[in-house]
Amino acid sequence: KNEVEQSPQNLTAQEGEFITINCSYSVGISALHWLQQHPGGGIVSLFMLSSGKKKHGRLIATINIQEKHSSLHITASHPRDSAVYICAALLAYNNNDMRFGAGTRLTVKP
Amino acid sequence: DTEVTQTPKHLVMGMTNKKSLKCEQHMGHRAMYWYKQKAKKPPELMFVYSYEKLSINESVPSRFSPECPNSSLLNLHLHALQPEDSALYLCASSQPGLAKNIQYFGAGTRLSVL
Numbered sequence: 001k002n003e004v005e006q007s008p009q010n011l012t013a014q015e016g017e018f019i020t021i022n023c024s025y026s027v028g029i030s031a032l033h034w035l036q037q038h039p040g041g042g043i044v045s046l047f048m049l050s051s052g053k054k055k056h057g058r059l060i061a062t063i064n065i066q067e068k069h070s071s072l073h074i075t076a077s078h079p080r081d082s083a084v085y086i087c088a089a090l091l092a093y094n095n096n097d098m099r100f101g102a103g104t105r106l107t108v109k110p
Numbered sequence: 111d112t113e114v115t116q117t118p119k120h121l122v123m124g125m126t127n128k129k130s131l132k133c134e135q136h137m138g139h140r141a142m143y144w145y146k147q148k149a150k151k152p153p154e155l156m157f158v159y160s161y162e163k164l165s166i167n168e169s170v171p172s173r174f175s176p177e178c179p180n181s182s183l184l185n186l187h188l189h190a191l192q193p194e195d196s197a198l199y200l201c202a203s204s205q206p207g208l209a210k211n212i213q214y215f216g217a218g219t220r221l222s223v224l
Contacts, residue, residue, distance in 0.1 A: 030211070031211070033212070033213070035215075040217075041147075041198050041200070041217055041218035041220065042215065042216070042217035042218060043153075043200065043202075043215035043218075044215070045212055045213070045214065045215070048212050086152055086153075088152075090211055094166075095206070095211040096141055096143075096158050096160055096165060096166060096204070096206055096211065097155070097158070097166060098155070098213065100152035100153055100154075101152060102151070102152055103150075103151075103152055105150075
């Protein structure tokens with residue numbers, strides 16, 4: 001079993017839909033990272049959170065430390081949101097070490 | 111400036127070639143990372159330098175040789191690679207010692223080994 005599990009693996013949505021991507025982890029973490037990777041490679045950090053909820057524009061990330069679960073929500077999705085979304089756990093005992101989920105490939109159709 | 115710059119963007123090399131990948135950041139970060147990413151897979155950690163010293167080597171083959179000449183630069187020297195080493199190589203940097211140690215990623219070098 002992977003230390004960081006994401007679901008779904010693939011997600012197709014219509015423009016305007018509300019999207020949720022889930023992440024569960026089994027390791028002790030100091031923080032959880034949500035990353036976005038567009039085709040071509042570059043990875044952008046969306047959020048790093050260790051408790052509660054963070055919001056940036058149409059993106060919302062939540063984390064429940066007791067349940068070891070985090071979600072990334074996209075409101076009013078747009079085709080430009082199409083990308084791979086990766087959650088990554090920053091390990092509590094070594095915060096130079098990050099364990100990645102397999103990623104969720106999101107396609108938003110116009 | 112939150113930029114991590116990687117060069118080259120693309121590299122094609124033969125199995126007998128020697129080449130180097132370069133990574134640079136000017137954010138004052140003292141931890142730098144090399145990741146390897148195969149298609150449709152998450153990044154896999156290869157090396158971590160913390161304060162210019164190698165702190166994590168995830169059992170990477172010796173045909174990959176990292177070098178951290180100073181706190182702003184990270185190189186990955188490649189020699190006698192195999193076709194299965196073709197991948198996207200990502201560099202990242204962060205400030206160690208922080209509880210929320212955000213890693214900033216470069217755009218990657220797409221490597222093809224023929």
